[in-house]
Amino acid sequence: MSVMKRVSLIFRAKADKALDRMEDPRETLDYSYKQQVEMLTRVRRGVADVATSRKRVELQMNSLQKEISKRDGQARDALGKGRDDLARAALQNKSQLLAQYSDLETQFANLQEQEEKLTLASQRLDAKVQSFRTRKETLKATYTAAEAQTRINEAFSGISEEMGDVGLAIQRAEDKTAQMQARAGAIDELLASGALEDHVGGGQDYIQAELDKLGASSDVDGELARMKGEIAASAPKQIEGNGSAAAGQEATAAEQQAGDGS
Amino acid sequence: MIVRILGEGQFRVDDDAAAKLTALDKDLDAAVRDDTEPAFHAALHAAVALVRTTGTPVADDEFVTADYILPFSDATVSEVRQLLADGTIPGDSIGLP
Numbered sequence: 099m100s101v102m103k104r105v106s107l108i109f110r111a112k113a114d115k116a117l118d119r120m121e122d123p124r125e126t127l128d129y130s131y132k133q134q135v136e137m138l139t140r141v142r143r144g145v146a147d148v149a150t151s152r153k154r155v156e157l158q159m160n161s162l163q164k165e166i167s168k169r170d171g172q173a174r175d176a177l178g179k180g181r182d183d184l185a186r187a188a189l190q191n192k193s194q195l196l197a198q199y200s201d202l203e204t205q206f207a208n209l210q211e212q213e214e215k216l217t218l219a220s221q222r223l224d225a226k227v228q229s230f231r232t233r234k235e236t237l238k239a240t241y242t243a244a245e246a247q248t249r250i251n252e253a254f255s256g257i258s259e260e261m262g263d264v265g266l267a268i269q270r271a272e273d274k275t276a277q278m279q280a281r282a283g284a285i286d287e288l289l290a291s292g293a294l295e296d297h298v299g300g301g302q303d304y305i306q307a308e309l310d311k312l313g314a315s316s317d318v319d320g321e322l323a324r325m326k327g328e329i330a331a332s333a334p335k336q337i338e339g340n341g342s343a344a345a346g347q348e349a350t351a352a353e354q355q356a357g358d359g360s
Numbered sequence: 361m362i363v364r365i366l367g368e369g370q371f372r373v374d375d376d377a378a379a380k381l382t383a384l385d386k387d388l389d390a391a392v393r394d395d396t397e398p399a400f401h402a403a404l405h406a407a408v409a410l411v412r413t414t415g416t417p418v419a420d421d422e423f424v425t426a427d428y429i430l431p432f433s434d435a436t437v438s439e440v441r442q443l444l445a446d447g448t449i450p451g452d453s454i455g456l457p
Contacts, residue, residue, distance in 0.1 A: 100382070100385040100386070100388070100389055100428075101385060101388040101389050101392055101431075101440065101444070102363070102381070102385050102388070102407075102428035102429055102430055103385070103427075103428060104444055105366075105428075105429040105430075105431065105440075105443060105444065106364070106425070106426050106427060106428055106429040108443070108444070109425070109426075109429060110425055113425070215367055218368075219367060222369050222420075225420040226420055226423075228420070229420045229421035229423075230423070232421070233421065233423065252423060252424070252425075253423040254423075255423075255425045256422075256423030256424050256425055257423055259364065259370075259425050259426060259429075260369075263364065263366050263367065263369070266366060266367075266432075266443075267366070267367045267432070270367075270432065
């Protein structure tokens with residue numbers, strides 16, 4: 099038998115089974131309506147959950163983007179200081195981060211798609227449930243055994259199929275979101291612990307420490323040069339035995355040092 | 361004829377479209393039986409596109425059951441196999457109401 103026919107029979111069999119359990123058709127209507135309201139709550143929660151996951155991925159993308167810019171800056175910094183090895187490490191790191199970023203982009207698009215689908219499912223079910231509520235009251239008011247029974251069964255089966263559809267759609271979205279959440283959780287942890295840089299390769303600590311060291315040693319070189327200059331400038335005066343001038347230089351040097359330290 | 365696309369609701373299609381769907385259904389059936397994913401996707405996409413373009417959405421206040429139900433437009437063979445086997449999809453904890 100055909101696939102489409104078999105799927106429709108599965109849905110119908112489930113509705114028939116539920117109908118068999120009902121003794122009073124009016125009970126069927128109320129029971130079904132209660133189920134519909136529960137299903138609506140569930141699908142709305144599903145939409146909210148997917149939206150939360152999407153926002154989380156968006157935040158991660160922002161964090162990664164910052165890391166990527168930082169690597170870029172480091173590479174330029176390193177090149178400026180003549181450290182091609184460090185620039186290479188920073189760029190390698192950057193390309194790994196870019197790969198992760200593109201993975202997140204895919205996840206983001208997937209979640210957005212799930213969110214749109216579930217939102218539509220929610221709207222469709224909402225409209226159906228509103229109509230069903232009206233229909234339910236009409237059917238109950240005009241209830242005359244056999245005839246009404248048929249119409250009630252039709253309405254019940256129709257709405258059951260709708261709920262089965264939406265139920266499967268929610269389940270599907272939940273499954274897909276759960277898979278992505280597991281991966282997103284891992285990235286969150288990495289970002290929070292600052293281990294992302296180490297995780298993806300060369301290690302931020304290494305590159306930054308090297309750059310800091312370069313920065314520090316150039317400061318030291320600068321200070322050494324300045325001190326040498328000062329000593330050279332004051333030396334002739336000391337030979338001349340000008341004690342007050344030397345004392346003045348010392349004071350100036352001390353002031354400069356205090357200034358550097360602040 | 362009434363056709364449901366899972367995740368998209370019910371559509372009313374004319375006899376011409378219904379005949380085309382029946383032909384596509386044979387392809388779907390063969391693909392599910394032989395577990396050939398590409399053939400399955402091709403037939404599913406053609407069927408979904410046909411219903412979307414030629415069908416008219418069933419009104420909100422109309423409660424009818426579908427004659428045919430098409431899987432989710434991005435369904436896989438294994439998903440459909442499970443649905444046919446027990447009316448659930450992978451990971452489905454509650455099944456149909």
